[in-house]
Amino acid sequence: EDQVTQSPEALRLQEGESSSLNCSYTVSGLRGLFWYRQDPGKGPEFLFTLYSAGEEKEKERLKATLTKKESFLHITAPKPEDSATYLCAVYGGATNKLIFGTGTLLAVQP
């Protein structure tokens, strides 16, 4: 069964304390792995798409990487405005649908 698991469920960081969020997946025939940011009461905001193992993408303090089994979202020197829920989703498998993880709730304290 196609599945996406995100860890940790919640993460609290001090401003400037770098860390990583994990997204592990099982899907046959990955056609894309997506990272989104979601603020409370709002729709997810698209961040990155990764298509193949070894691929990396960066945007400001965020860097996403991909292996054959998992993806990491690295947050370097986070600021309070980086606080949000980060969602991971994969596209592929037998259904050709986006399969979402349950997200990591990130809180960055000043």
Place this chain on the structure above:
Amino acid sequence: DGGITQSPKYLFRKEGQNVTLSCEQNLNHDAMYWYRQDPGQGLRLIYYSQIVNDFQKGDIAEGYSVSREKKESFPLTVTSAQKNPTAFYLCASSRGLAGMTSSYNEQFFGPGTRLTVL
């Protein structure tokens, strides 16, 4: 500005009522989607449409209906048959068809509608 709009932002439904959630996009995207988000669960696909006048059931279609008469619009009706409709509903769109390995399958989301049953 191109984007996806959803209305209303908040919606209250009485028992036995049907309600319709609006979703409009001006991104010229072919594919549109409806998801439901509940606390502690990943987004779940309700319906999707890859082209005008065609749509497919997702994983949790029971109690919902959709139409796709225009490329820009994909309204969702929550019927009285949906037993637990209280949730956050998200509409999304993408440039192209499912199954393509390209930016065509990147989905962009609207701001959401929160539906509460009274």
